[in-house]
Amino acid sequence: MSTGSGNFLLVPIPEYPGLDCVPNKNVKIVVLGASNVGKTALIVRFLTKRFIGDYEANTGALYSRKINLEGEQVSLQVQDTPCVSLQDDAEGLYCQEQINRSIYWADGYVLVFSITDMHSYRTIQPLYEHVRRIHPSGNIPIILVGNKSDLLRARQVPTDEGQALAAELGGHYFEASARENHEGVQAAFLHLCQEVSRALGGVNGEKRRGGLHLVRPKSPNMQELKRRFRQVLSSRGKSTTAV
Ligand SMILES: Nc1nc2c(ncn2[C@@H]2O[C@H](COP(=O)(O)OP(=O)(O)OP(=O)(O)O)[C@@H](O)[C@H]2O)c(=O)[nH]1
Numbered sequence: 001m002s003t004g005s006g007n008f009l010l011v012p013i014p015e016y017p018g019l020d021c022v023p024n025k026n027v028k029i030v031v032l033g034a035s036n037v038g039k040t041a042l043i044v045r046f047l048t049k050r051f052i053g054d055y056e057a058n059t060g061a062l063y064s065r066k067i068n069l070e071g072e073q074v075s076l077q078v079q080d081t082p083c084v085s086l087q088d089d090a091e092g093l094y095c096q097e098q099i100n101r102s103i104y105w106a107d108g109y110v111l112v113f114s115i116t117d118m119h120s121y122r123t124i125q126p127l128y129e130h131v132r133r134i135h136p137s138g139n140i141p142i143i144l145v146g147n148k149s150d151l152l153r154a155r156q157v158p159t160d161e162g163q164a165l166a167a168e169l170g171g172h173y174f175e176a177s178a179r180e181n182h183e184g185v186q187a188a189f190l191h192l193c194q195e196v197s198r199a200l201g202g203v204n205g206e207k208r209r210g211g212l213h214l215v216r217p218k219s220p221n222m223q224e225l226k227r228r229f230r231q232v233l234s235s236r237g238k239s240t241t242a243v
Contacts, residue, residue, distance in 0.1 A: 019122035023066060023073040027196045029189075030102045032127055034120035035083035041178035042112065043080050046189045049182045060098055068196050069190075076193060079106060084130075086123055093126050103134045108141040108196035110189070115146040115161075115175065116154040121161070128169050141195035142171035144240040145188055150177040 031039045040061075041098055046061055063078045079102045094137045103109070109131055113120040124144065131140060144166040146157060159175060166173035174188035 001186060023075045024073065024174040025074045025194050025200060026077065027069075027074050027108065027200070028077045028079070028106045029108040029192055029196065030081060030106035031110040031112060032081055032084060032099070032103070032131075034085060034114075034123040036115070037083075037112045037114040037117065037120045038178045039110075039112050040080055040175065042110070042147060042189075043078055045178040045182055045185045047078070050136055060102070060188050063179055067190075068195065069193055072197070074193070074197060076190075084123060084127055086119075086126060093123070093130050095130060100134065103131050106128050107200065108143075108192045110143055110145055110192060111169075111171075112145045112147055113157065114148045115157045115162070117152045118234040121146075121157045121165075124165060124169075136211065139199055140170070141171060141192060141199055143188055143192045143195075144171055144173045146173065146175045149175040149184075150180040172178065172237075204216060 031043055033039050041051060043063065044050065047065060060082055061080045061082070065076055067074055081099050081102055082096055084099060086092075087094060090093060111124050111127060113124055115121075128142070131142075146159070146162045148154075152236050162175065163173045170193060172188075174184065174191070176184040176188055178185055
C-alpha cells in the first residue's frame, strides 16, 4: 500500500534541481473542473492534510513534493488550474490557453465536479473530450472526483451517475470531501499517482508521448507561495479535522 511522505509543506519546484537528490520518476498531475468545485481545496487537503476555507482567485499554482509509491521515491508535481466552463451550446468548453498547456504537460488528470452542482458534473464529459483532443492516442490516467460529499442534503448528482461516468471515461470514481476528510482525498490522489507511475514505467518514464512535452507551466512566484504557505500555517487553529 502506498503512503504519502511525512513532509506536508508546500514546496516550490526548484528551477534547476540538484541531480543527486531528484527521484528518478516524475509524476505530473493536473486538477481540472468547473468553478467553485473545490479544486484548490482538494490539492491543499492532499498536500497539507488541512482544509482552508476560502481562497483568493486561483492563480494556477504548481506544487511539488516527494512521495513514496509502492516503495519507490517519486517526485510529484500537482498543477492547480483556473476553472473551465461550458460554452452556451454546451458542446464545447471555455478553456484558457494556460489550461491547455497544463493538460499537454500532465501525465494524469483529476477531473473534479461538486456533488451539489449538476452543472459542474455536466462539464466533465466535454472536459474529458478536450483532454482527449490534446492527447488523441494512448491511455490517459484519470480519476473522477465528486467533491463536497459532506453536503449530502444539497446533493444534485447521485453516486451512481458519478460511477457510470467514470466507467465511461475509463477511470475510477471517488466521492470526497475536502472539508471533512483527508483520507478520502489522499486515497483518490494516490490512486492516480500509482496509475501514472505504472504508465510511466521505468526511469523517469520517458515515455509514452515520444518526447513531445512542452515546457512545464510557470511556477507561482515566491510571493504567492509564501502567501499560501502562511495561509496553511495560520489555518492550523481553524482546521476542522485532527491531524
Ligand atoms: N462544504 C464543502 N465546501 C468545500 C469543499 N471543498 C471546497 N469547498 C468550498 O468551496 C469553495 C470553492 O473552493 P475552491 O477550492 O476555491 O474551488 P475551485 O474549484 O478551486 O474554484 P475556482 O477558483 O473557481 O476554480 C470554497 O468556499 C471552499 O471552502 C468541500 O469538500 N465541502
